[in-house]
Amino acid sequence: MSEILVLVDHVDGAVRKTTNELLTIARRLGEPSAVFIGSDVSAAADQLKAYGAEKVYVVDDAEVKGYLVAPKAEVLQQLVEKTSPAAVLISSNAEGKEIAGRLAVKTDSGLITDAVDVQPGDSGPVTTQSVFAGNYTVQAKVTKGTPIITVKPNAATPEQVEGAAEQEKVDVTISDAAKSAKIVASEPRKATGRPELTEAAIVVSGGRGTGGNFEPVEKFADSLGAAVGASRAAVDSGWYPHSFQVGQTGKTVSPQLYVAAGISGAIQHRAGMQTSKTIVAINKDEEAPLFELVDFGVVGDLHAVLPAATDEVNKRKG
Amino acid sequence: MNIVVCVKYVPDATADRHFEADNTVDRVGVDGLLSELDEYAVEQALQLKEKGDGTDEITVLTVGPEQASDAIRKALQMGADKGVHVVDDAIAGSDSLATSLVLAEAIKKIDHDFVVCGMASTDGAMSVVPAMLAERLGVPQVTFGSQIEMQGKEIRIRRDGDAATEVIGATAPFVLSVTDQSGEARYPSFKGIMAAKKKPVETWSLADLGVEAEKVGLSASWTQVEDTAARPPRSQGEIVTDEDGSGATALAGFLASKKFI
Numbered sequence A: 001m002s003e004i005l006v007l008v009d010h011v012d013g014a015v016r017k018t019t020n021e022l023l024t025i026a027r028r029l030g031e032p033s034a035v036f037i038g039s040d041v042s043a044a045a046d047q048l049k050a051y052g053a054e055k056v057y058v059v060d061d062a063e064v065k066g067y068l069v070a071p072k073a074e075v076l077q078q079l080v081e082k083t084s085p086a087a088v089l090i091s092s093n094a095e096g097k098e099i100a101g102r103l104a105v106k107t108d109s110g111l112i113t114d115a116v117d118v119q120p121g122d123s124g125p126v127t128t129q130s131v132f133a134g135n136y137t138v139q140a141k142v143t144k145g146t147p148i149i150t151v152k153p154n155a156a157t158p159e160q161v162e163g164a165a166e167q168e169k170v171d172v173t174i175s176d177a178a179k180s181a182k183i184v185a186s187e188p189r190k191a192t193g194r195p196e197l198t199e200a201a202i203v204v205s206g207g208r209g210t211g212g213n214f215e216p217v218e219k220f221a222d223s224l225g226a227a228v229g230a231s232r233a234a235v236d237s238g239w240y241p242h243s244f245q246v247g248q249t250g251k252t253v254s255p256q257l258y259v260a261a262g263i264s265g266a267i268q269h270r271a272g273m274q275t276s277k278t279i280v281a282i283n284k285d286e287e288a289p290l291f292e293l294v295d296f297g298v299v300g301d302l303h304a305v306l307p308a309a310t311d312e313v314n315k316r317k318g
Numbered sequence B: 001m002n003i004v005v006c007v008k009y010v011p012d013a014t015a016d017r018h019f020e021a022d023n024t025v026d027r028v029g030v031d032g033l034l035s036e037l038d039e040y041a042v043e044q045a046l047q048l049k050e051k052g053d054g055t056d057e058i059t060v061l062t063v064g065p066e067q068a069s070d071a072i073r074k075a076l077q078m079g080a081d082k083g084v085h086v087v088d089d090a091i092a093g094s095d096s097l098a099t100s101l102v103l104a105e106a107i108k109k110i111d112h113d114f115v116v117c118g119m120a121s122t123d124g125a126m127s128v129v130p131a132m133l134a135e136r137l138g139v140p141q142v143t144f145g146s147q148i149e150m151q152g153k154e155i156r157i158r159r160d161g162d163a164a165t166e167v168i169g170a171t172a173p174f175v176l177s178v179t180d181q182s183g184e185a186r187y188p189s190f191k192g193i194m195a196a197k198k199k200p201v202e203t204w205s206l207a208d209l210g211v212e213a214e215k216v217g218l219s220a221s222w223t224q225v226e227d228t229a230a231r232p233p234r235s236q237g238e239i240v241t242d243e244d245g246s247g248a249t250a251l252a253g254f255l256a257s258k259k260f261i
C-alpha cells in the first residue's frame, strides 16, 4: 500500500488534535506516515503511534526553525521525492496552507485546501469543501502529480488504531533561498485554559452587543466547557484578541453547538460559523439576520440572559 | 521603489454567488468588484509609497475576465499609478497553481522592487497565491502582515500565527501579503476618480507573457471540481422573547434537550 504523508502539527512536541484526524483520514487512503519536524519527537511519539502512524519521519529542526514556511516545504518536497506518497495531508491553517502551496509548485502537483472530508476514490482522494460562506458544498480531486490536501479541524472523528510508528531520522538540506524570511521575534500565545477555538465542540461568541464586557460570554462558555469566540466588531474595538475572531478573516469553526451573543450575523461572520451543527443566538433585536440561521433564538438582553442561563446550566449539571 | 500590487476581481459576496454548469465560478453573470481584502494591499502600497522619495510607482496587476478592469480602475482611483490586466479566454477556470503561474510571468515583465498581495481572495479564500508567487519568483515571503514597517530595502511585519505572534524580517525583493488588521483602506477621492481616467492600463494576453495556453485554464488545471451543490438553507428554529428570565430557562431547556448539558 502507498504511503500517505501527514505533516504533524505541534508546538514543542505537543501534538494538536487535528493531527489525529489527519492520521485517521490517511488510514482510509493508504499507510499513514507522520512527518515530524522538530527536536522533541519523544513527546509526540506515543500519540502518533496511538492514532496509527506506521512510520514517523523525524527531521531535526535546527535548520528549519527560525524561518518562515519555506524550509518546511523543502523538507516535504524531499520526502515526497523519497517516498512517492499517494497523498500529502496538512492541517488547514495559515501556515499549513502556505506550506502546501509551495510544495504544490515544487512538485508540480495539484492542491486542494480546506477539505472538510476526504474519501478514497477510483482515481485518488475525493475531497469535500464548503465554499461561498458555507452556501455551497463542492467535491474535488487532484488530477496532476501527488495530491496535496489541507484538511480543516473536525473533518474526521479520530480513531485509535495502533501503528508501528517506526522512527526514521531524515537528513534534509535546506537551501539559502528558503532561509530568506527570518523569524526575528516570537511571542507564544498565552494558554486560556479553554478548548482550542477551531477544535472545540462548543463555541460561545460575543459581538458588539457585549459593549466590551465579555465576562457573561466567558462565564457561559465555561459552564458548557466551551471555547470563546468574537466578532470582528468586538476585535476591532479591542475587546478581544484577534486570534479569537470568527469569520472570513478570522477562524472558521464548525462545532456541534455555536452560540452567538450580541452578534448581528453579517455575511463575513456567517462565513466562519454557518456549518456549525446547532446554532443559537441571543440578540435584543428580533430582526437580527443571524436569527434566520438559528435552531434556537432568544430575543433579549445578553447581559440578563447569559448570567441567568449560566446559573441554569450549572444547576442542571448539579 | 516600484511596487506591484496583485488584486483580484471577485463576485460580490452579498450577491447570489454560484457555479456554472462546468463547475467553475460564474465570474461574468454576477456583479463583481475589487476584492475587499485586496483594498488593504493597495492601501499598504500607497502608504509605503508615501514614505518614499516620490519616485516610486505602483502598478496594479490583475488576472481575470474583461470586467476585471473594474478592479484595476478602483485601485487607480485609490491612488495607484498604472494598471496591467492579463486577460485571455484560455485562462478561464484556472486554479491557484495556474493563476500564480500567469501572475508570476506578468510580474517578471514589470519593473518592480517588491510585490504586495491581499491575505486571501474573498471568493476562493485559499490564501495560497502569495506563497506560490514567492516560490515561483524565488524571493522571500512575508505574509499575513498585520503591521508593516519598511526601512530602505528591509521589511518587518507582525504575523499573528496560531501558536505565536511573530515578527518576520526580509530584504527586497519579496512578496508581502497584508491582513485586514493592517489599517483601513481609503476611499477614492473625487480628485482620485478624475485622475484615474488618465492613468495608463495595459492589456496583456498569454502570448505577451510567453505562457502556452495549454498550461493554464480549466482543462490544464491541477485540480478538478467534480460536483457542486447548494447547501440546503437552514430552517429557522424556535425563537423566544425573554421576559423576566424566561429566555434563560428556555435556553437551558433547549440545550439539555440536545444533550449539551
Ligand SMILES: Cc1cc2nc3c(=O)[nH]c(=O)nc-3n(C[C@H](O)[C@H](O)[C@H](O)COP(=O)(O)OP(=O)(O)OC[C@H]3O[C@@H](n4cnc5c(N)ncnc54)[C@H](O)[C@@H]3O)c2cc1C
Pocket: A206, A207, A208, A209, A210, A230, A231, A232, A233, A234, A245, A246, A247, A248, A249, A250, A251, A261, A262, A263, A264, A265, A266, A267, A268, A269, A272, A282, A283, A284, A285, A288, A300, A301, A302, A303, B036, B037, B180
Ligand atoms: C473584508 C471584511 C472581512 C470581515 N471579516 C469578518 C470576520 O472575520 N468576522 C466577523 O465577525 N466580521 C467580519 N467582518 C465584519 C462584518 O461585516 C460585521 O461588521 C461584523 O461581523 C459585525 O459584528 P457584530 O455582529 O458584533 O456587530 P453589529 O453588526 O454591530 O451587531 C451587534 C448586534 O448586537 C445586538 N445587541 C446590542 N446590544 C445587545 C445586548 N445588550 N444584548 C443582546 N444583543 C445586543 C444588536 O442588536 C446587533 O444585532 C468583515 C468585514 C469585511 C468588510
Ligand SMILES: Nc1ncnc2c1ncn2[C@@H]1O[C@H](COP(=O)(O)O)[C@@H](O)[C@H]1O
Pocket: B006, B007, B008, B009, B035, B037, B038, B041, B061, B062, B063, B064, B096, B099, B103, B116, B117, B118, B119, B120, B121, B122, B124, B125, B126, B127, B128, B129, B130
Ligand atoms: N486572479 C488574480 N489576479 C491578481 N491577483 C490575485 C489573483 N488571484 C489571487 N491574487 C492575489 O493573491 C491573494 C490571495 O489569493 P488566494 O490565494 O486566491 O486566496 C489575493 O489577495 C490577491 O492579492
